Amino acid sequence: MKSPILATLAVLTLVSAAEARPHRVGKSPDPVAAEKVMAPLRQAATDCFAETVMSNPKAIREARAGHWYEAASVTGFLCRPEVASMIQAHDRLFGARTGERYFKGAYARHLDKQLAERLQPMLERKAVASAEPPAEKASAEEAAPAE
Numbered sequence: 001m002k003s004p005i006l007a008t009l010a011v012l013t014l015v016s017a018a019e020a021r022p023h024r025v026g027k028s029p030d031p032v033a034a035e036k037v038m039a040p041l042r043q044a045a046t047d048c049f050a051e052t053v054m055s056n057p058k059a060i061r062e063a064r065a066g067h068w069y070e071a072a073s074v075t076g077f078l079c080r081p082e083v084a085s086m087i088q089a090h091d092r093l094f095g096a097r098t099g100e101r102y103f104k105g106a107y108a109r110h111l112d113k114q115l116a117e118r119l120q121p122m123l124e125r126k127a128v129a130s131a132e133p134p135a136e137k138a139s140a141e142e143a144a145p146a147e
Contacts (some may be wrong), residue, residue: 037093038093041085045082045085045111046110046115048079049111055075056074059072060123063119069112072111086099086103087103
């Protein structure tokens with residue numbers, strides 16, 4: 001189940017390593033400025049995963065079972081551009097190869113929580129109230145003699 005995401009990460013690692021700017025040693029980025037860069041990229045990746053999970057029957061089955069990471073990994077390759085942007089930005093801000101660790105760690109936990117919050121209400125089967133009696137009760141009442 002995790003192999004599609006791991007394969008994606010391997011490709012992204014090679015691409016991000018080739019394109020990442022060197023990090024300035026000894027200087028950490030301003031947390032507010034870093035969050036301004038990372039927040040929209042994190043949101044775009046999360047939106048992509050949410051949309052793709054809901055469009056794939058296998059991913060929906062995993063999501064209904066509460067396996068959010070597995071549900072995302074079923075369709076993860078479709079979100080490669082969003083994930084790559086997030087990893088590359090993290091590498092530029094915090095140093096080479098930090099983006100991959102962020103994606104596998106903190107972002108994976110964030111994604112599980114976000115997918116559960118967003119998609120669980122859509123996946124729950126809700127009972128709909130009806131003014132009509134159940135079919136078996138209605139047919140029994142019709143067959144009963146009127147007094």
